[in-house]
Amino acid sequence: MEKAPPKERILHAAVHLFARQGFAATGLRELAGQAEVNLAMINYFFGSKKGLLKEILDNFFKEYLAIAKQELTGPESLRIRLSRFIRSSVRYFDAEHNILLVTIAELPHDDPDIVEHKASWARQMAGILDREICQPLLKETGRDIPPTCMGPMLTSLMASRFLFLPVMTQVNAQQARRVDIDRYTEMITELFLKGLINTPTD
Amino acid sequence: MEKAPPKERILHAAVHLFARQGFAATGLRELAGQAEVNLAMINYFFGSKKGLLKEILDNFFKEYLAIAKQELTGPESLRIRLSRFIRSSVRYFDAEHNILLVTIAELPHDDPDIVEHKASWARQMAGILDREICQPLLKETGRDIPPTCMGPMLTSLMASRFLFLPVMTQVNAQQARRVDIDRYTEMITELFLKGLINTPTD
């Protein structure tokens, strides 16, 4: 097991610590220690603590946007493209759920710099969602849901398991009724597409 | 406009600042200044900064749990009780969306004290959801969704608007296609109950 290059070690440790303690609560000395790197290297590579956060956000959005582009476009029906997108997204969220937590839960920061940074990514995502989901949906079913609602709804729903994971593992200490990631994907997909109560009666 | 008592002023300012900057990023001096209260009063009333956070969490969960108890129980159908619960919850989230943000987004803290504090509330919520939603759902439709999945899914979906609000207001700077809170409630309810694509065909 060779040690990764220092910059990657910093990023890896930062994602881990930020997701666990939050951005502001994580000190650079603790981070440097975990990454086995000198304190000054963080500012050397990333300019500042905020620069480090931006790079983490970029990594998430780049991948998430790539998944959206790949899975949402195509000649298939809206239903098929959506379930494809959900499956890939949840799989990515699961694989990198620390990056997801940093991106989603670190949201309410008032820093206009960070917010605008996120917004520029979200704008691209909104463009894709509008073209590939919202407009087809409006044509097919007459339902008008703007992408600035669709994006949060979709992402929140898919991220729910990971957002609440630290608490929910404490809620049922026994492993009973624990659902694996495939079952979770299935549940999210079915709920999003067909709803909880999809019986034509009632 | 009479000034509220000091303890309430602290709570109010804390919710505002924590939701905007995060718990760790908010200093007690800034908080004391905003609340027009001496610095030492915070520890006098709440014991510690963490104690202050716990009291905010308690305020949210107490109200959220009360809504769940009131709106989910009753002789009505699952669909009616669910849409009633969603309507009341979203209305509460909207009225106190800073408290919501603090409770939801400040989640990933590693502090076992805070996590267990949240878990004890979440356990009560899980009990209600299991009895009033999950078990009836299993009986009526055969779908087995444990409350530790149902809770996060429901809460995440209802909170999506508020969780992403700071970014989404930057995304579409023009007010066009902005949805009001009633339209949002309607969208969430319809999505959760009937899904995005609820046509029996296809």
Place this chain on the structure above:
DNA sequence: GACCAAGTTAAACAAACGTTTGATTTTGCA
């Protein structure tokens, strides 16, 4: 009017914060 408790204050504590500096080591190319 005295007294006790609750409320309020300014001041100080050590510890930790993000960042910068200047020197030193390592690396890659001529």
Place this chain on the structure above:
DNA sequence: TGCAAAATCAAACGTTTGTTTAACTTGGTC
């Protein structure tokens, strides 16, 4: 081999952090 650029380091910078202390003011009760 030699030299310049990149990488790494220990140390210190001035602030800010959460918390505590002890003195002080206020309000109500006997």
